[in-house]
Amino acid sequence: MNLSWTLSRYFGKQFLTVVLITFAIFLSLIFIIELVELLRRGSDKPGVNFGILFSMALLEVPRLGSRTLPFAILFGGMAAFLQLSRNNELIVARAAGVSVWQFIAPALAVAFAIGTFVITIYNPVAATLTTRFGQLESKYLEQRTSFIAVSANGLWLRQADSNGQSVVHAQHIDGRGLKLDEVTIFLYGQGDTFLGRIDAKTAVLKPGHWQLDDVWVLMVDDQPRHFDTYRQETALTESQIEESFAREESISFWELPHFINTAEASGFSARRYQIYFHQLLATPAMLCTMVLVAAVFSMKTSRMGGLLQMVLGGILAGFAVYFLGNLSLALGLSGILPTALAAWAPSIVVMLLGLAVLFHLEDG
Numbered sequence: 001m002n003l004s005w006t007l008s009r010y011f012g013k014q015f016l017t018v019v020l021i022t023f024a025i026f027l028s029l030i031f032i033i034e035l036v037e038l039l040r041r042g043s044d045k046p047g048v049n050f051g052i053l054f055s056m057a058l059l060e061v062p063r064l065g066s067r068t069l070p071f072a073i074l075f076g077g078m079a080a081f082l083q084l085s086r087n088n089e090l091i092v093a094r095a096a097g098v099s100v101w102q103f104i105a106p107a108l109a110v111a112f113a114i115g116t117f118v119i120t121i122y123n124p125v126a127a128t129l130t131t132r133f134g135q136l137e138s139k140y141l142e143q144r145t146s147f148i149a150v151s152a153n154g155l156w157l158r159q160a161d162s163n164g165q166s167v168v169h170a171q172h173i174d175g176r177g178l179k180l181d182e183v184t185i186f187l188y189g190q191g192d193t194f195l196g197r198i199d200a201k202t203a204v205l206k207p208g209h210w211q212l213d214d215v216w217v218l219m220v221d222d223q224p225r226h227f228d229t230y231r232q233e234t235a236l237t238e239s240q241i242e243e244s245f246a247r248e249e250s251i252s253f254w255e256l257p258h259f260i261n262t263a264e265a266s267g268f269s270a271r272r273y274q275i276y277f278h279q280l281l282a283t284p285a286m287l288c289t290m291v292l293v294a295a296v297f298s299m300k301t302s303r304m305g306g307l308l309q310m311v312l313g314g315i316l317a318g319f320a321v322y323f324l325g326n327l328s329l330a331l332g333l334s335g336i337l338p339t340a341l342a343a344w345a346p347s348i349v350v351m352l353l354g355l356a357v358l359f360h361l362e363d364g
Contacts, residue, residue: 007093007098008105008106009106011084011103011106011107012106012107012109012110014080014083014084015076015077015080015106015107015110016110017080018076018077018079018080018083019072019073019076019077019080019110019114020076021076022072022075022076022079023065023068023069023072023076026065026068026071026072027061027065027068030061030064030065030068031057031058031061034057034060034061034064035053035054035057038053038056038057038141039053041141042140042141045140045141047140048140048141052136052140055136056133056136056137056140059129059130059132059133059136060129060130060133062122062125062126062129062130063126063129063130063133063249065126066118066122066123066126066249069114069118069287070286070287070289070290070321071290071318073111073114073287073290073291073294074290074293074294074314074317074318074321075294075314075318076294077107077111077290077291077293077294077295077298078294078297078298078311078314080107080294081107081294081295081298082298084103085298090103100295100358101358104291104292104295107291107294107295108288108291108292111284111287111288111290111291112284112287112288114284114287115283115284115285115286115287115288116284118280118283119253119280119281119283119284120253123252123253123280124252124253124254126249127249127250127251127252127253127255128252130247130249130250131250134247134250153171154169154170154171154172154173154182155168155169155170155173155180155268156168156169157169157170157236159234159235159236164187164188164189164190164192164193164195165188165192166185166186166187166188166232166234167185167186167188168180168183168184168185168186168203168210169183169184169185169186170182170183170184170203173268178204178205178238179202179203179204179205180202180203180204181201181202182201183198183199183200183201183202183203183212184197184198184199184200185197185198185199185200185203185210185232187219194220195219195220196217196218196219196220196222197218198212198215198216198217198218198230198232199215199216199218200212200213200214200215200216200230201213201214201215202214203232205234205236205238207237208233208234208235209231209232209233209234210231210232210234211229211231212227212229212230212231212232213228213229213230214228215227215228215229215230217230248272248273248276249276251273253277253280256273256276256277256280257277259273260273260274260277271332271333271335271339272333274339275329275332275333275339275342275343276343277343278339278340278342278343278344279343281343282343282344282347285344285347285348285351286346286347288351289321289347289350289351289354290321292350292351292354292355292358293314293317293321293350293354294314295354295358296354296357296358297309297313297314297317320350321346321350324345324346324349324350325346328341328342328343328345328346329342
């Protein structure tokens with residue numbers, strides 16, 4: 001029996017409705033938890049009020065929500081299939097000759113469409129909001145005085161301190177930003193008064209200072225001077241530099257390829273951005289995988305009974321996918337796995353397992 005368009009549309013609509021409700025619940029919980037955390041962090045910060053923290057929590061919800069979407073598909077799918085089973089709709093469809101592959105096909109189509117929407121539209125919007133959240137977090141909560149940007153003409157770094165601020169430009173950097181080549185440091189005093197510039201062949205970050213080699217110091221009130229080595233004080237640390245680079249989730253899917261090429265041309269390791277890009281590409285596959293897992297536990301429940309069994313199975317499956325994803329990500333960041341494989345492996349492995357179980361359970 002071929003599944004009719006009317007029945008397919010009905011199953012797809014039921015699945016989409018329950019998944020959206022589940023996702024909305026997840027977003028509400030994320031907002032409440034994030035708001036409580038921001039209230040804790042901002043309780044002793046001057047100039048921070050509830051309105052600022054409330055808006056920051058709203059800005060952070062889309063980014064965190066995208067991480068929970070696969071689990072919304074999983075639990076929403078189980079709830080949708082269970083509801084159809086409790087209403088005897090799946091039972092009637094199975095009695096009429098509809099196989100498991102036919103009644104989960106609409107859900108797979110909806111999941112794939114959601115994944116495509118996430119990549120093309122949701123992600124760029126979430127990236128913009130994440131960028132704004134990072135700016136507010138830096139200003140009000142972390143009071144960060146450094147900023148790093150990677151562009152087509154190299155690295156730009158700004159640091160402010162009690163004496164003013166300095167802007168560092170480098171044509172090339174190593175993978176962690178600790179060594180810079182072809183360096184220019186622009187010095188500014190209070191009120192953004194230009195004091196001079198320092199040109200160096202290389203700069204290496206040491207505790208409390210930059211170690212500069214082959215240096216020319218040009219101050220506005222002095223003659224140019226050359227030094228073989230020179231120390232320029234800085235409050236930056238290795239961890240601050242790594243944290244100051246753009247968070248991958250603040251870069252739109254459409255901008256990621258250009259950013260990766262620019263970062264690699266500048267000498268910066270773009271591995272985590274490459275993995276994130278492939279993770280985005282794998283989103284439709286991951287969401288379809290969650291539909292298969294939801295169908296596995298829903299079928300077992302409808303045949304063997306036991307709501308608790310389905311819930312516990314779904315939770316364990318969610319933890320397994322989460323653990324597998326983190327393990328694959330760690331292996332990818334360490335270079336043990338290729339970036340594409342690290343991003344796609346969780347979806348592929350879980351999908352194959354879900355298909356194997358469904359083939360075993362399906363007798364239609």
